Amino acid sequence: MPTLNWIGKDKVISHHQDVPYRVLEHKYGFTAENGEQKQPTESGNKIIHGDNLEALKSLLPEYEGKVKCIYIDPPYNTGNEGWSYNDNVNHPKIKKWLEKTLKAKEKNKVAEIGLDDLTRHDKWLCMMYPRLKLLQKLLSEDGVIFISINFPHEHAHLKCICNEIFGENNYLGDLTWESTTQPINSGSSRFKLQIKTEPILFYCKNKKYQNGFILEELESNLKYPHQGKLGRCRFEVIEKSDAGDYKRETMKFPILGQLPREGKRWQIGIDTARELEERNRLEIVDNMVKKAVYPEDEIDKRKFKPFWSHFNASEVGSALSGKEELNSVMEKAVGFDTVKPPKLIEELISHFSNDSIILDSFAGSGTTAHAVLNLNKQDGGNRKFILVEMEDYANDITAERIKRVTVGYKKEDKQIAGTNGSFNFYELGLPLFDDNQNLNEQVGINKIREYIWFSETRTPFKEPKEANYFLGKKEESVYYFIYEKDQLTTLDFDALQLIKTKGEQYVVYADNCLLPKEFMAKNNIIFKKIPRDITRF
Known part of the structure; x- marks a missing residue:
């Protein structure tokens, strides 16, 4: 398998092992019913403020091998995002990157990685590699990871390192999301290729444990109006006429101790009858032997909405609608230019069990938790979310959004009912x-x-x-x-x-x-x- 090399790779390959384990300091709990409280809730939902590399390390004792679904939306490295390199790796070149970041922090500035930075791809890869290594350890054997990225900048590089970390055989595909519906009609951009979609890389921990996804069942003509021994079912007559060309003496034998009625014979042979008896698929109803058909018996006849690899903005929202929804929840313009809409994340995580642990270590405004709460409200599920956000807005925006979602908020003069729910807020503490x-x-x-x-x-x-x-x-x-x-x-x-x-x-x-x-x-x-x-x- 081809591999990718870059400045500092030899040092970051095992850097996740050198990251110190830090304790998580509980700051407060929050419930929709009682608001903030000193004592922790027992919700299992966490919002962590701190460097996501160290936070992921701190999650390992409790969550290694237990996270069913990870969604992350890391910096796209466009040169206009204001992210900087923060990892303390023992490599001369990387130490210079970190030194530049720290000097900028002393002046309350950000050592932005711009388009003119010739090492920006190296820095981005050095940042992502150890984080992906820890995320892979946190995934359950049947777990999956979705990674939002964009086409022109780091998509190809990201796929290379994901193949290396998760395994080329565990690549499930590239999903695409229609992130924008509005063209740029000004300046020279109008004459250039305009990107309408964003890819979402999709990997699993171990493909041999992937037995298919949960799908939404569509309306069908299959009905189950009766109550059988094993639940709702449909009883079907298994007798037919025993006259003329249909006469078959071999099709007359006891089933459940009962012969077919006068002038009738069975539609099924003795081997099939005995197999159905063993599976509790035959019952006596109104003095007749009938076949009980359960939903699981007709899985091939039931219709499901496919897990498509493309998401239209008309169905899940665009970056603009995600931004507008965030501003509605917060009742002000928050300042995020691009925000994933909750419906997009809902579509991704809805294909997994409704008691899954969902992790987002680049939490941003908290869309992933918003999606988890929405889904739990819709289907009565018990999904848990873990968010990690390193920026100072982790409490004022990320956590605040989730508080408002649980208790309800206004959207275009319409009151949106709260989802209910609770969480705990943590800060990264000292190294153990x-x-x-x-x-x-x-x-x-x-x-x-x-x-x-x-x-x-x-x-x-x-x-x-x-x-x-x-x-x-x-x-x-x-x-x-x-x-x-x-x-x-x-x-x-x-x-x-x-x-x-x-x-x-x-x-x-x-x-x-x-x-x-x-x-x-x-x-x-x-x-x-x-x-x-x-x-x-």
């Missing part, structure tokens, strides 16, 4: 490990304990009632984290007195261990040294 790879005690013992539990069990941490270093019990494994700030801890016979919860296996973290290996093996005790044996994501 310091520069020497020791635990950073400034994050607090609770965050450290939470991380250890996640790394071991991949389940949410709940502070147990039992004190003395106990983390919890999962299945028959018991976990203890014997740790004290500013002093070493030892797993010895005295420390074993602290273990009150019984299990088949004991996983114990401490700085040192003085227990004999034979004793530990006999009692199924696994020692993990702090910080050496703590899992790094």
